[in-house]
Amino acid sequence: MSVTAQLLRVFQVDKQIRSLQSSLRKAEGFLGEKQREIEQLDARRKTVEAQLKQQAAVAAEHEGEAKRIEARMEQLRGQMDNAQTNKEYQAFLVELNVMKTEKERAETAALEQMAKADDLRRELADLEAKRVEREQVRGVATKERDARHGEIAGQLAELKTELAECVAEVPKDTLVMFQRLIEVRGDEAMGPIDIVDRKRHEYHCGTCMMAVPMEAVNGLLSGGRLTKCSSCQCILYLTREDEERLRGGKK
Numbered sequence: 001m002s003v004t005a006q007l008l009r010v011f012q013v014d015k016q017i018r019s020l021q022s023s024l025r026k027a028e029g030f031l032g033e034k035q036r037e038i039e040q041l042d043a044r045r046k047t048v049e050a051q052l053k054q055q056a057a058v059a060a061e062h063e064g065e066a067k068r069i070e071a072r073m074e075q076l077r078g079q080m081d082n083a084q085t086n087k088e089y090q091a092f093l094v095e096l097n098v099m100k101t102e103k104e105r106a107e108t109a110a111l112e113q114m115a116k117a118d119d120l121r122r123e124l125a126d127l128e129a130k131r132v133e134r135e136q137v138r139g140v141a142t143k144e145r146d147a148r149h150g151e152i153a154g155q156l157a158e159l160k161t162e163l164a165e166c167v168a169e170v171p172k173d174t175l176v177m178f179q180r181l182i183e184v185r186g187d188e189a190m191g192p193i194d195i196v197d198r199k200r201h202e203y204h205c206g207t208c209m210m211a212v213p214m215e216a217v218n219g220l221l222s223g224g225r226l227t228k229c230s231s232c233q234c235i236l237y238l239t240r241e242d243e244e245r246l247r248g249g250k251k
């Protein structure tokens with residue numbers, strides 16, 4: 001087997017491995033996204049609960065104040081009943097009216113706080129509903145991830161064994177160069193040669209579309225010589241069909 005054919009095997013097996021791993025990462029990514037959404041909902045719930053607590057305390061304060069004022073008003077009414085002079089009575093009446101206004105103010109403030117608390121309670125219910133829904137989605141996402149994991153695990157192990165076998169056949173320094181190329185270029189580490197026009201000897205790199213000289217094609221045809229595209233540096237190869245076509249043409 002020529003070095004190009006060896007590399008092509010490594011490339012194709014490695015590509016399948018990377019594709020499987022990327023589908024697993026996708027499933028994991030989706031699961032992570034759902035997890036983060038739930039965490040955000042929980043964080044918001046904590047904030048709302050704290051606000052609710054604070055609002056309840058403020059409302060209780062206003063209610064307490066209204067009660068204190070009411071007690072004072074009760075006292076004033078008694079004093080008015082026992083007033084000795086009209087002047088004294090009028091003075092109590094003025095104070096009673098002031099107290100009445102203050103009591104109303106405190107009651108209104110308490111009601112406002114309660115309305116705000118109702119809004120927060122509604123938000124809490126809404127958050128809870130959303131959480132239930134997200135949890136369902138997370139459950140589905142977890143199942144999907146586990147299923148993908150199960151599907152892939154066996155296949156991945158087989159491919160890794162196959163890769164180890166393919167790799168063992170490749171000369172060491174060629175392999176080091178090639179692995180670096182895969183790290184940098186991924187699926188474009190190798191590219192097929194496209195036959196543009198056979199009669200006019202026009203060939204392109206299938207990755208970057210730049211012209212490939214006839215000598216490079218001949219080198220591949222004769223002994224599978226290691227050939228890089230001079231433009232994008234991918235390792236060129238001929239598909240089996242194209243190789244047969246070109247050999248057929250040479251008869």
Ligand SMILES: [Zn+2]
Nearest residue numbers: 205208229232
């Ligand atoms: Zn190229």
